[in-house]
Amino acid sequence: QQQVKQSPQSLIVQKGGISIINCAYENTAFDYFPWYQQFPGKGPALLIAIRPDVSEKKEGRFTISFNKSAKQFSLHIMDSQPGDSATYFCAASGATGGGNKLTFGTGTQLKVEL
Amino acid sequence: DGGITQSPKYLFRKEGQNVTLSCEQNLNHDAMYWYRQDPGQGLRLIYYSQIVNDFQKGDIAEGYSVSREKKESFPLTVTSAQKNPTAFYLCASSGTRRRLSSNQPQHFGDGTRLSIL
Numbered sequence: 741q742q743q744v745k746q747s748p749q750s751l752i753v754q755k756g757g758i759s760i761i762n763c764a765y766e767n768t769a770f771d772y773f774p775w776y777q778q779f780p781g782k783g784p785a786l787l788i789a790i791r792p793d794v795s796e797k798k799e800g801r802f803t804i805s806f807n808k809s810a811k812q813f814s815l816h817i818m819d820s821q822p823g824d825s826a827t828y829f830c831a832a833s834g835a836t837g838g839g840n841k842l843t844f845g846t847g848t849q850l851k852v853e854l
Numbered sequence: 855d856g857g858i859t860q861s862p863k864y865l866f867r868k869e870g871q872n873v874t875l876s877c878e879q880n881l882n883h884d885a886m887y888w889y890r891q892d893p894g895q896g897l898r899l900i901y902y903s904q905i906v907n908d909f910q911k912g913d914i915a916e917g918y919s920v921s922r923e924k925k926e927s928f929p930l931t932v933t934s935a936q937k938n939p940t941a942f943y944l945c946a947s948s949g950t951r952r953r954l955s956s957n958q959p960q961h962f963g964d965g966t967r968l969s970i971l
Contacts, residue, residue: 746896749894774959774960776962781964781965782964782965783858783860783944783946783962783963783964783965784897784944784962785962786959786960786961789959829896829897840885840948840949840958840960841887841899841902841912842897842899842960844896844897844898845896846894846895846896847894847896
């Protein structure tokens with residue numbers, strides 16, 4: 741079964757610090773790697789996404805770093821704020837003719853403390 | 855506003871009962887998906903549909919059924935055969951058919967929490 745492994749399971753960061761969440765995948769056919777943010781009782785919301793033709797993508801305080809040879813990608817949240825406290829999921833999909841199916845990591849609960 | 859509406863927000867099922875979760879989207883998306891979310895397990899795909907009147911099983915389809923009679927609607931039935939139905943159920947949609955190959959982002963509703971009475 742295709743897998744995306746995510747770590748850490750939980751993370752506590754001080755306000756203003758950098759939050760880093762890592763993911764690793766196995767299927768080399770994956771060509772789309774989104775990150776989702778989920779608040780309690782809500783559905784996940786797309787945060788940022790990257791394709792393997794670039795090594796880094798930045799949107800505001802959020803950056804994805806992508807290492808194709810290592811089959812790893814990570815989310816960096818700069819200047820972390822208490823409002824960033826949420827669960828973050830990495831995911832991956834490939835245009836393999838089976839539809840736009842996403843394989844999700846198991847999630848990271850981020851808490852940003854004052 | 856365009857989006858995905860899931861109802862009800864909370865649902866309770868009695869033993870031996872089938873229950874149906876509603877998912878409606880007004881994003882004009884061709885593809886729709888149902889996921890199950892359990893604590894510490896991320897999101898697991900139950901069923902997905904790329905076009906009206908067609909759907910495929912995901913990774914955990916046993917005990918569930920779906921229909922796709924309209925582009926806007928993709929209801930999920932949790933049957934009595936699903937022995938552990940307590941979970942948070944999420945519906946998503948993505949893309950337009952001509953752009954499915956480019957991995958359009960999935961947009962999620964706010965979920966239905968199902969519990970057993």
